[in-house]
Every structure is written in structure tokens, then in C-alpha cells.
Amino acid sequence: MTKYQKIYAICGMLGFIVFNLIWIIGGIIQPGYNHITDDVSSLMALGAPNKVLFDSMNIASFILQIIFYIGLVIVIKELNGSIIGPAILLSGNILGIIVPIFFPLNYGGEPTGFTGMMHLIIVMITGFIALAGMIFMWRGLRKVNEWKGYDLYSLITFILTLVFTMWLVFTSGTEIMGLTERFVILINGQYTFVLALKTFRTSN
Secondary structure, rough: OOOOHHHHHHHHHHHHHHHHHHHHHHHHHOOOOOOOOHHHHHHHOOOOOOOOHHHHHHHHHHHHHHHHHHHHHHHHHHOOOOOOHHHHHHHHHHHHHHHHHHOOHOOOOOOOOHHHHHHHHHHHHHHHHHHHHHHHHHHHHOOOOOHHOHHHHHHHHHHHHHHHHHHHHHHHOOOOOOHHHHHHHHHHHHHHHHHHHHHHOOOO
């Protein structure tokens, strides 16, 4: 058992919870915010009324997930499995944390100007990184007996994430963009949560 394995796992589960609390709380305290039409990033756009709160939560969620994926690299390495998958997922979270710090959306949640365009570009890159990470997790976990079944789970999550991401691209700018984005967020996010839960359960 890897030292601090439970701590890594708890960080992963909390990271998922904290990020999703952003849009849940946003829908409660931000006037006019609509889960169907509005994306999550607009809660952290320049001029948003609760930007500081949600930026802090977003950064905290990334930090928690970075800690988890560092731990997952260590856990998988100890089991003589391939660390390429968790390392890719780790890199995606490291890249993603710069978005709320340096590249928020512009006033009104619009992706205009340099920061707005960089926001979109980095979000798209991190999306591709997450998909790549799942594929490598699928291939890598097939040789780790302690994680039997999680290879197939990784592949299924990859397929679902890809399908719903394509749907999100298709509905971008429409009145259901916020809804389709939440499907992507939840499918992608539950992957981290489930991996963290597995890590926690194997820590004894």
C-alpha cells in the first residue's frame, strides 16, 4: 500500500464535489443564471458577481485533483502498471488550473479577446488530454490485476465523453448549451471520482 493513499483518494473525490458545487451554488445565488442555457465558465467571467468565490473553488478543485493524480501515478507504479494514463490525466489538470487564474471569459461570459480565445483553446486541449488519458488508462489497466474491470470502465467513459463532447460542440451557442456541458462535466468528473474511490478502497 502506498503511503498517504487514502489522502490522495479523498482529494480526488473532493475535487469532483467542489467543482460541481460551483454550478449548483451558482444556480442558487446568482440572479438570472440558468443551468440549461448558461455554461459554468460564465460564473467566473470578468465582472461576474461571485467571481472570487467560484474562482477559488475552481482552483481548489484542480489542486485536489492534481494531488490525486500524483498519488495515482505512484499507486499504479507500485503495482507495476503503466503510468502513462494517470500521468496524462495529471498533465491535463496542471494545464487546466491556469484557465481560472489567467484566462477567464470576458464580461458577460463571452469568449472574445485574447483571454477569451485562450480560455476556449486551453479548455479544448484539456478535453483532448482527458480523452487521451482514458485511452491509455484502458490499455494500461488491462495488465493490473488489482484494477481488473477498470480498463473496460475507462473505455466506456472515453466513448461516452467523446459522444457528449461532440453533442456539446454541436449545441454550442444554442439554448441548451449549459445542459449539454453539464453532461460532459458529470461524465468526465465521475471518472476521477470513481478512480479515487477505487484508490481509497484498496488503501487498507
